[in-house]
Amino acid sequence: MKKTGLRKMLHRKALSAVTALAISGLVPAGFAIAGELEINAELVASSMDVYVEQGETKSFNFNVKSDGNVTDADVTVPTKFAISANGTFTSSDSTTVKLNDKDMEKKVSAVIKVDPNLQAGKYTFNFITDQNVTFTNNNQKEAKLENKKPDSITFVVTKKLVSDTTAPVVTATPDRAPNANGWYNQDVTVSFSAVDEEGGSGLVPESVSAPAPVSEDGIHTVTGTAKDKAGNEGSGSITIKLDKTAPTISGSADREANEHGWYNKDVTVTFEAEDNLSGVADYTRSVPLTEEGKDQSARGTAVDNAGNSSSTEVLGINIDKTKPVINVEDGGTYKLNQTVTWSASDELSGLATAATGTIDTTKVGPQTQTITATDNAGNTRDVTISYNVEYNFGEVLQPINKDGSSVFKAGSTVPVKFQLTDSKGAFISTANATLRYAKSSNQVFGDSVEAVSTSAATSGNLFRYDASSKQYIFNFSTKGLTGGTYQITITLDDGTTHKVVIGLK
Incomplete structure (x- = not known):
């Protein structure tokens, strides 16, 4: 058979194949015969993206065209489409488009119907055929009808527009809860979240305020905002009370020490505390010192309502409650003008008066003498002795x-x-x-x-x-x-x- 005759025969076969193609996508794609002969009937959407709302039925156009190798072809294409709630695509109704080498492209009007319960999003459908057709001539030559690379239409399904005058609800959340008194004593970061009302236009995620750090002492109102797609702006605030500064505390003894720096009775050290922000929650009121000793100390601690604490010590408290010791003989007999000594000692604060002295033996007969010793704490011991002085x-x-x-x-x-x-x-x-x-x-x-x-x-x-x-x-x-x-x-x-x-x- 001559090449021209073969082309005509294949052309007629191709036309019948085009009109008989089953569409699993939207419309059949182009196809070609393998080998020396080619026939194309390529269908192309006029718009790659079609925007449609939930529950909307919308008209749109696409073109069917040939590459010029088809002399005369009738192409049947569907014109009514639907997308179900689960995203399944179906088609119904069709129209026949006549293509030839003089009229290679025709516009087709179609309708898409979207289920109102279909989730908003992008749904893409490819132009594909479901079969290949093979022709065999008398010389056992094979010509294979094949799909070309498919085109596609993407349906962008958006939420059904509603009237929305309500702003999103914004919630401010700190990175941790405050203490029982409602205060923080370390830096706080406040994060924001937002929701739009059910059935509203929807939240614009990038409009939600970024996390806000709080690092300065004080009582702060931290506010965040968010917008919905209708342009409504909502805000949410939280009060953060931050106190990172410890309270001050000071203490003092209930009285001054004597000129030697000693006490001879119990000492009570009292404390005072102050906090200018969160306030003092508790502090040491007083510490009694009842034991004798040198360089004693009393420690006081203050805690504010934020949990900060500080301490202080009152140092150098010397307490000696014991009288000095006097060493002297009582009831002794001495000679006139005899040198007789006594001694005194104090092991803690030491003596403020003389450590030694003499008994008066300048007169004869029975005598009495009072010996006095005082330590640096002011403790005084008096000892009266009786003695005789003789010739x-x-x-x-x-x-x-x-x-x-x-x-x-x-x-x-x-x-x-x-x-x-x-x-x-x-x-x-x-x-x-x-x-x-x-x-x-x-x-x-x-x-x-x-x-x-x-x-x-x-x-x-x-x-x-x-x-x-x-x-x-x-x-x-x-x-x-x-x-x-x-x-x-x-x-x-x-x-x-x-x-x-x-x-x-």
Whole structure:
């Protein structure tokens, strides 16, 4: 068969194939015969995007055209389309378009109907055929009818326009909740979310305010906004109370220490706190210090309503409640002008007064003296002691033997003599001394008879002081006394008595 005859036969076959194509998309796509011969009947949408609302039925146009290789073709295309609620595409009704080499393109009017419950979005449908047709000539040559690359139409389904005068609802949300008092003590970030009313025009997501950081102390109103597609703008606010500054606290003792920096009674340290923003929630009111010790301290803490805290210490509190110790003998006996010392000590605050002193021994006889010691805390101890001060009495001097062995002639005058000194050996001339005697036995111990005084007997009972000999002398008259042993008692004004025994024959 000649090539021209084959072309005509294939042309007729192609026309019948075009009109018989089943459409699974929108309209059939172009196709071609493989090999040397080509026939195209290509259908192209006049608009690639068709905008339609939910529930809308809308008319639109597309073109059907040939590439010029078709001499005469009748192409049947659907003209009524529908998209169901689940997005399934269907078509009904059709029209036949006649194409030839002189009229290669025809406009087709169509209608699209969208289910009102179809979700808004883009729905694309391709122009494809569902079969290939193969022709065989007498020479066993094959010509294959194939689909060309399909075209497509995209339906952009939008929400049904409604009247919308209500602004979106904007919610401000901090990144965490405040404390129980409604305060924060660290930086806060507030985020915003928004929703438009059901059935409204819809939220514009990019219009929602970005997160807002809050970093400065104070009470802040943080506001965010959002818009819907109808242009309504809504706003939402939240109050953020931020206090990152700790409260101040100070303390002091209930009284001043003495001039030495010491207390001698319990001390109470009281505190005061202040916070200019969130306010003081709690603080240490007072701390009692009742123990003795040096360099004691009291600590106070304050917390504000935001949870910030601060502390302070009152230092250097010295407490000594114990009196000093005085070391001295009570009831002692000392010699006239003897140096007798006492001492005082204080282990904690130390002594404010002298640590040592002397007892007054400048007067003889029973004495009392009060010794006072005060420490640096002001504690004072008074100790009153009783003691005796005596002369330094050596012994009875000759002619009387101190061992009581002296024997004198009855009726004679016997000189009784002694000396007095102080603790340092100085002679005492101002003492008051008296003498008394008593017979203790009719016997006389000893044989010798001592010499007697040639001086006149002393009247009364007082000794006299002889400055030249530095002696106290009493000429004891034994006139009228019978033989025997006599005890002579010397009494001094220091309260002491001294006895000696003599015999008379």
